[in-house]
Amino acid sequence: MTGLTIRPFFWRPTNLFPETRLVSRTHDGIVDSSYAEFGERVRSLIAALADRGFGPGDRIGTFGWNHHRHLETYYAAPLSGAQLHTINVQLGDNDVVYIVEDADDDVLFVDPGAPFETIERLWADLPVEEVVVMDETVPETEVDAVAYEALVAEYDPIAEDDLPELEEDYPAGMCYTSGTTGRPKGVEYTHKMIYAHAMMVMTPAGLDISERDVVMPVVPMFHVNSWEFPYAATMAGATQVYPGPAPDAADLLELIEREDVTLTAGVPTVWIDLLEHVDEHGGDLSSLERIVVGGSAAPEKMMRRYEDEFDVTVEHAWGMTETMSIGSVSRPKARMTDRDRSRRYEKRRKQGLLSPGLEMRVVDDSGEEVPWDGDAAGELWVRGPSVATEYYNRPEANEEDFKGEWLKTGDIVTVDEDGYVEIVDRAKDVIKSGGEWISSIALENALMAHDEVVEAAVIAVPHEKWQERPLATVVTAEDGDPGEAELRDHLQKTLDQPDWWLPDEIRVVERIPKTATGKFDKQGLREKLDVIDVETGDR
Template identity: 80%
Template sequence: MSNLTLRPFFWRPTNLFPEKRIISRTHGGITDYTYDAFGTRVRSLVDALRDRGLGPGDRIGTFGWNHHRHFETYFAAPLSGAQLHTINVQLGDDDIVHIVGDADDDILFIDPGDPFETIERLWSDLPVDEVVVMDESVPETDVNAVAYADLLADGKPIGDDAFPDLTEDLPGGMCYTSGTTGRPKGVEYTQKMIYAHAMMAMTPAGLNVDERDVVMPVVPMFHVNAWEFPYAATMAGATQVFPGPSPGPADLLELIERAGVTLSAGVPTVWINLLEHVDEHGGDLSSLERIIIGGSAAPEGVMRRYEDEFDVTMEHAWGMTETMSIGSISRPKASMGDWDRSRKYEKRKKQGTLSPGLEMRVVNDNGDEVAWDGQAVGELWVRGPSVVPEYYNRPDANEEDFEDGWLKTGDIVTIDEDGYIEIVDRAKDVIKSGGEWISSIELENALMAHDEVVEAAVVGVPHEKWQERPLACVVAAAGSNVDKDELLTYLDDELDQPDWWYPDEIRTVESIPKTATGKFDKMRLRDQIDTVFSDE
């Protein structure tokens, strides 16, 4: 019986769809080549890695954006038997040193520019002996570095029989959590886990990736395998577009127009910025059919504008580093086909139904499962073949976050009668005021639905009597002048909650701090807020 490894993911597109294209934006321009050429380069890279003594048991770190060289490494590392470890280029220095040291990477593949300068600055604190600069040449440096182009030239395309034997339990991937509550935690993905999750993601009940699609993941390749798009799209034989370093809305629009992108994915801010760019400068989004949204919910007004003006469907998804990204996606079921638009949007605004292969339960503070009625809240627990069983080198966190094969996600949710998940809050972010729960996410989504609010984050602030009270920070749209009373009235109209649910204070700020993965960084936001509420 064959092992479930990445070998078929490489074999299928290079043999069945050799003419399909890979389009990559780099700091040096656009690279456009075929799966056939991709296959040759990956085979050469596996040979070059082997010549350096890298293979089973070794860990290959990458520190870069979405481009074809990173994509080739995504396959060459696990096909060589080594483990691919993607590292977030937007992390702070301390976290980078911790992650590379904790993982004990054997070599780093890094982007030129800022990523290279970061590694150069930290070089004496890192355990690696050599880096590969994913470019044609290496800048002048004291770092022991080789250019990707030279490394590739050192290798020769190996035949099928020359690949090492792979087993499905061999570690194939590694990623670290964003570390919003402390040091980032590492998780490992076996070859079998990557196979299972990518196959799930490719199905119609997952991301629904088809050979006819032109796929552009804007979600970074350093973040949970870019939500599995590089593997799922490759297995499907889809055309792939990689948007390169720090892509802005103009870069994304150019690639959508050039390549005819049909499917893309990223956090809501990306698509809000693209919408504003098209409003101001114009642009052709006629090829685009679907956008997968993760990280946080997209405002309903943004979803409706994409659908009404560009015939683009935005689909909410949920996932975690520990679930290899995509764990649910929200689409109306076939039985809901005759529902009116507003009723369908009530489903689409949620995180959706669980992905194939996963099981879930929702547990309250007493350890009891709650009813699927859309009202009862509890913590979401999940298990399945793409859910990690433990953290790397963190027995303390294992004891806290895993129980009898279940991952305790830390997400506070409701499940409605149709099985749709709706995240009410993160366990660490839920506001407990006078013994009652207040959902920061529900307040944030309502505030961001206001036409003059671009972003909103709500945190609990200590209160002398009620333990905690909500405080909202909002980023106003350009030229607007919203005030607290107007927003409170709006919240009351939108949510119809009791008065104690609403923020005691609403502050207008220039920006809201974000994590390296684009989520609101509420830990930093709380540190910036020096307030204690009282009844005075």
């Protein structure tokens, strides 16, 4: 073994914290195990992969939710010398076929139920050799499939000294972007990238994970390495709780109460739903210390409620597939402790300080860096040991999205005098009205600060005179009925912006479409409202 690989991430918990618990919600109930059992099972799976001819140069796809078998595959695949490729279980059929073909996966590890039914339906179009059903049995099927538990039971664990030799530049992981602006793009991660990113996430300047934590990653394991929790939490020796297939707010609350979860993570909509569930049914969140949110901006109203009512800190983070997820975390600096609460929230609601090991630039349309004054906006560029420098099999996208070692993120941001990054908008979502920018994110956050608004999404609609104007959609609370005039008045009082920022129309809708990872699906919203994209002419 040479260099920085995930081998120590496997050795440390299995040897130093063998009794620490791993808890997994499955379709059959709760599975309670330990790092000692995890180590044995991973080494059995490595032996099974080797015997079936899978190893260095092969790509092992997974199509499943958050549970102990998926965690074991997270380690067995790269420790065998192969590359782990996580695939979003909520993608449409066409995207699944495209991604599996583009990645050229050799074998798929698939959850029972809906994920397996998808693969079964698409089997004739998929190039894989075999399917491993992550369960005790295989349903009656024409798919060439074997049960996960049968594999683990059949093979004796490979000895630690006999694990394959690894190099830090071996491909270890792979994930595809969401594809909201075109075909999904593959991003590959080497052992060295995973090592660097997991160590970054563990630090106090990152997510500060230690063996005292009980960690429940709600962010899906099929999404950007589950924000690095399966590697960082395992390396730390933390107790881990995996919430299983399609967890809802009731499932999450039950696990928090049952396992005394201290740290969890997911997109803001998950935690908005949990608050609504607790409001209606009650619940005990006393063990919970921190919630890490990302994917979209967290409403300050939600952050304050968790802090005021449950003594839970909501920490903003930012990242993307190309940065292996976490690229910044927002918490006030030590010297800001004595500031009043409103000034601390000015920092906390931003995307925060860049993670250790990363560097950034913020550049305008001419490529010149903008000042860090909290007002000047530009595109965020980042580089570092965990940042991708190219896409898999997409040379045309490489020229557009990378400049040497720099990743051009597509996020329009400001940076204040203390170095805190705040995303103004995605380049594709910023509203360009009369030559000026309007931030859809700022409008959404302001709308969700209204007591009777649960969710809000703002999109651009074409305008003959101003090119684009904002249109807002809101989901109101069950007992709420704010009129458009009331919401407009609320925006005027909340936003420190001129009146032309205000949406021309605010529509109340029953629901706002979301992507497979819980973000607001603005393309889906445009289609639902039959709105034409001004630049592309698409709906």
